[in-house]
Amino acid sequence: MDQLPRTDDRIRILRRWYNGCWMLFGLCPPAVAVHDRIDATKYGTWALVAVLGVGFLILQLFPRNPLVRPSGFLGLLVLVLGATATLLDGGAAFFIVSLPMFWIYSRTPRQAIGYLVAGAVATLIGTVAGPPVSPGNAVFTLIGLAGGVLIGLWMDRVLAQSDERAHVLGAELERTQSELAVAHQRQGAAEERERLAREIHDTLAQGFASIIVLAEAARSGIENDPAASAKQLLSIERTARENLTEARVLVGAAPAGGGATAGIAQSLRRILDRYVEDTGLIVHAELADIECDQPTRIALLRCTQESLANVRKHAGASTVSVVLARGPSGLELEITDDGIGFTPNEARGFGLNGMRNRLTELGGELTVTSSPGEGTRIFASLPSNDRN
Template identity: 30%
Template sequence: MVTEAEPVPGPVVGRAPESGPPVPWVAPVLYAAVLAGGVYYELLGVDGPRAGRLAGFVGGLVALFAVDVWERRRYPTRTPAGVAVGLLCVRLALFVVVTAFDTAGVSRVLFVLVPFTAYFAFGRVAGVSLGAVSAVLLAAWFTVSAPGWWLDPAYLSDLLMFGLGLILALSMAAVAVSARQARARLEESHVRLTAYAGRVAELTTAMERHRLAREIHDSLGHHLTAIGIQLEKTSAFLDRDRAAAEQALADARWSAAQALAEVRQSVRALRAEGEPFSLSTALTDLVRHMDSSPSVTVRITGEESRYDPASLTALYRAAQESLTNARRHAAATHVTVSLSCGESEARLTVADDGRGLPASPPDGYGLRGMRERVRPLGGTVTLTGPPGTGTTVTVTIPRPGAPTDPPPRGEVMTGPRGAPRPEARR
């Protein structure tokens, strides 16, 4: 029984980036650089180092280190949006504190981390927007603290370097987010591929079960039915017609040998050791060893070498099933098996003069098996037979690579030597 596979997650579309930065070393390295520069400048200051100012400067940077460590341990993969907003505000406040105690001015670079962090937490729009706001606020601070700063190359250089730092930080954030999303898509693709592989394995197993069931029904089932009929005939004629009984027993032995041969042929085919299959020979042998009631006439025209073994085998199994049904259910006295291997299609017709089909024809396993065989080959199976007029089974399979148009009217289907094949009659 085939069960439905678990739903496979779809691709990520419009997914917000995760909060935890995929490059966690950036902020600690920047903190360390600011700490080293600020302490060095403070120690070399004109007025000498001041313990309170230095303590506030170092304490603010240590607090920033602690916030980063706590976030990575508490939320190793994704920081919730509300917590990310709170942590961004805490970091911004600590940046202000560190800048207030920094006389060197190097701590202003810490504000680059505001859009950098926001990019990971809230996306590209938030990161770029906060970057622009940071640059504007820095220019406003220069305007308040140093009127006419735009005429001072030092301030212009600071603003330019801050802008370049923003561009580099946002570019790094964009690359890191793209790489993380690519990894996420790759992982999801792996999950989907695993699920699809499991589904394919289930479907392959189910198809193989159906194929084996069809082979058992069409091959062994046919021959076992024939053996049963021949043994019944042997039992019935044993005392009245010794020759007929011996012939029926011989036909039963042939059916048993044929069943064993077909099993071996199937095994060889699985091992890629099978011999070329001859449909005309197989049909002739099949009819020759059938019971004389009903009588069977075989007509074969065309060249079967145009068709691949799968098509020929499907036609043979259809003939087997149709003849078995005619013997068991149709009460027919005569059956005609016609096979035409044309340029564009092969057509098998099995017609009997039996009782025909009931008003509601049953869709038995044999007919379903025929359809399952020819459907992958592009073929069709039709069944006609009003009550009292006999039953006709027609199986059509197109030749691989042949044009779909029918052959021109009046074309003569000939055998391998150019002449129509003789009829085989049982």
């Protein structure tokens, strides 16, 4: 490990700034300070500074090379600090400027403190060995050592706490993401259950209800009116086949809508003809020849089927009117009956809510107008997606 693994992008930027400052205020001053000294001191200092600079450059250019070890650079730094302190009659300034180096390129706080002490000792020995002795340099070296250790330990603790907080936040984020994924999965399952319940109610359940009504009528009239019973049995067979097709659609064994490509008006006429045949009610239909996309077509068909089923089961009506037209805001479907009516706010059951939810998903809306004894009006509107 060449550098501390906890260094983030901001610390890397600060480290680059420090590297530049260290080269400017750490390496340059010793080289400039000996320009008027004797040749041995001048060239010796320049050589030491050059060797240290080259070592630092190699460390920056090849940080992942196993032959280039930060500990080797720190050892070279300690030696140069001691040598330059001897040549320059003191090296406290160079030592203090270089304090962050020991923390940046050490693997552990203990190693950093070890190199710091070694650097301070080398600087003190150089200060004492190079006449004249400079007490001020020695004092500032010791102050720098104490400050470097304390500030370094404090920074290390701050970084450790930051890493711990990041770890905790990361764990919380993972937990939140996991909980969110579970919630999405549950929501998806709930939405799918609601969709299947609505489809079953609007298709299979209505078909089975029709089969039951027809079967009861056929059974009661099989002796007195065999022809009518045969006709009702034929309707039962046809309804059962349609239910089978709808069941295959629900489980994905057939394309939605049975693959039909006819317009909505033609499909509605077939539904109304079957309804008249099965119930004997009078149905008035005004159906505009409108083509629309499959989701819109299915929504209008399901609303019609559910409304007609409600008329059969609850309204006690004799006449039903169905109007399909293109209105100002899109497609409009109106279904009215002359039945006993009801209070919409008191209605319970899945049918009306299922129709309303189906239309809402497509950007439409459902309006139910009724009161006891006044019949019922169902008005469905959808944005127009037709190709005409």
